[in-house]
Amino acid sequence: MTRKPINFRRGETSGGSSPNVQVYTYKLIKEGEPNVLLCHAKDFSPPNIKMELLENGVVIPNANQSDLSFESDWSFKLTLHAAFTPQSGSKYSCRVNHNDKSKEIQLDTY
Numbered sequence: 001m002t003r004k005p006i007n008f009r010r011g012e013t014s015g016g017s018s019p020n021v022q023v024y025t026y027k028l029i030k031e032g033e034p035n036v037l038l039c040h041a042k043d044f045s046p047p048n049i050k051m052e053l054l055e056n057g058v059v060i061p062n063a064n065q066s067d068l069s070f071e072s073d074w075s076f077k078l079t080l081h082a083a084f085t086p087q088s089g090s091k092y093s094c095r096v097n098h099n100d101k102s103k104e105i106q107l108d109t110y
Helices: none
Strands: 021-024 036-042 049-055 075-082 091-099 102-105
Touching: 021 091, 021 102, 036 049, 036 091, 049 075
Parallel strands: none
Antiparallel strands: 021 036, 036 075, 049 091, 091 102
16 A cells, blocks of 8 residues: 655645745845845755755856755755845846746846
8 A cells, every 4th residue: 555645734644835935135235245145945845955045047067056944844945045146138037947847036126
């Protein structure tokens, strides 16, 4: 007999829950001024997730990731951040892959 995992937050069987994703900066965005780009994913399960920060569709190197942690309802959260210098016309985003599903969230810049 095969059983599906139980989603304890909803009390029902489920294959997991998709992350809520936010992309933001440490300081107000000023062109040419060094800053930090952050991507925060929360409320997801299971914990298998891959996150990437992108500039114009290219992965930003040397991004740092927090330790995976969980809330009292057993949902997980994770933050990825990288130093960057905003440039006019550039697009910044975070790509999240979770449970074989991918989504990309773009930073609202100027």
